[in-house]
Amino acid sequence: MKYDETEIKVRFNEVDSWGMVWHGHYLSWFEVGRMALLGKFRLLPKDFAQMGYIAPVVDLKCIFKEPARFNEEVLIRTTVLKPTKAALTFRFQALRKSDGKLLASGEETQVLLTLDGRMLYIIPQDLQARFQPLFDYFEEPDSAA
């Protein structure tokens, strides 16, 4: 599976009294990864809103494998699944940069709503056209692999 990558560095306020990153922070790191990816395709929340849509999160999970610690560099890998229904599903991995060890993995699903709160059961043409380059990117073989 192809991933988009971005990096973060563990901040002092992200570690708990055991010196490990508090579990909730991984979710905000995934958000960093998601925004970095969506920004490349001009699909940030403001872009959605300009088209008349919002995309609230309806499902989120995270599996914790290894703790990250203060000042470590962490690689956030993000990918998006080709939709089988009117929802966007992202998958994430957080890896310790120094040894490539998987720290956590996660998955998040967003549905599509119009600005007046109508939930879309089918992805409309205008959005489908905007999503296509994103899906095509992840369909293409990874040149770095």
Place this chain on the structure above:
Amino acid sequence: MPGALVWELKKLIIETLKLEEITPEDIEDDGRLFGDGLGLDSIDALELVVALEKTYGVVIPDSEVGERVFRSVNTLAQFVREKTKSRTLELGNP
């Protein structure tokens, strides 16, 4: 057989959403499908929309239509009947 489509839709709901502990007999014809009824949620609605389009060629574009159609198995059956009436398909006679 007027109840055949209702039965078929119950089976479609169970199979699509993998409701392993529920049988068609457990779903009331007029019972609520979402919330405090069968307990389906918005993601379930998206799955059902895909299955209904594949099986019957009917399109439920959004929650505005969905809230009316997914009220119960009976309202869903009525919607499928209305939308497929113009075609020669005899959905009630499998």
